């Protein structure tokens with residue numbers, strides 16, 4: 001499928017999406033977001049793919065939503081076009097999603113990265129929510145996911161005073177999973193994606209869903225849902241295979257059934 005603003009590749013069982021609008025630092029306009037979602041949903045439905053990676057280039061992951069697209073919009077325009085509704089579809093992706101970030105990861109770019117399940121960053125990555133400089137605030141979950149990831153103190157500085165985090169700070173504050181040299185950040189993310197793709201697919205899916213649910217529900221409800229998901233996995237062939245393989249001291253062969 002030919003796209004205008006992204007490139008897609010497969011690396012073994014990992015689906016890779018490269019944001020490819022370099023002249024505007026991968027500013028996330030509506031067509032670009034539509035292509036990301038379309039590619040993600042395509043990989044999600046593809047049995048030969050087990051996990052996905054979204055990346056930009058060494059200079060920039062994404063410098064935010066496209067300011068040109070919004071500058072003259074009224075509130076009613078924003079409501080009726082509801083561009084953010086497209087971004088929300090990233091939440092519906094079932095397979096693990098990794099952001100491989102280098103350079104600028106700002107505004108909506110940081111919001112996309114935070115919608116992913118894990119973030120691998122190069123040492124040059126810089127994370128921020130600079131919307132305050134434009135007279136607005138993050139609009140695609142940034143205030144909420146950031147506060148949950150790094151806590152109130154740092155989130156408040158980022159959202160209302162444009163504090164930018166270095167990769168090392170982002171790691172220390174719990175925003176990202178790993179910091180690696182710029183030469184290998186994408187390889188590391190693809191390696192991790194293939195590692196995840198080799199695991200029991202139904203259990204990976206249930207684990208992703210339940211960890212994400214921890215940010216949505218109260219503990220009692222979340223623990224009850226986790227228990228139901230845990231019991232449900234005992235109806236899968238992979239649960240029998242995984243436990244028998246352990247007892248028989250051999251590697252399991254996952255079937256995703």
Ligand code: CO8
Pocket residue numbers: 023024025027028063064065066067068083084104106107108109130131133134137138139140
């Ligand atoms: N939108 C549109 N164009 C952009 C954007 C952007 N977000 N970011 C950069 N560009 C363009 C620049 O205008 C410039 O274009 P041109 O060459 O035609 O002048 C080109 O990219 C290169 O940028 P710079 O010359 O500025 O490059 P620098 O290396 O000097 O600076 C920065 C890099 C620091 C990243 C700088 O470009 C910058 O500050 N960019 C804007 C960052 C920003 O404010 N992001 C937040 C945007 S708002 C947002 O994300 C809200 C999301 C809410 C949900 C989505 C709703 C639909």
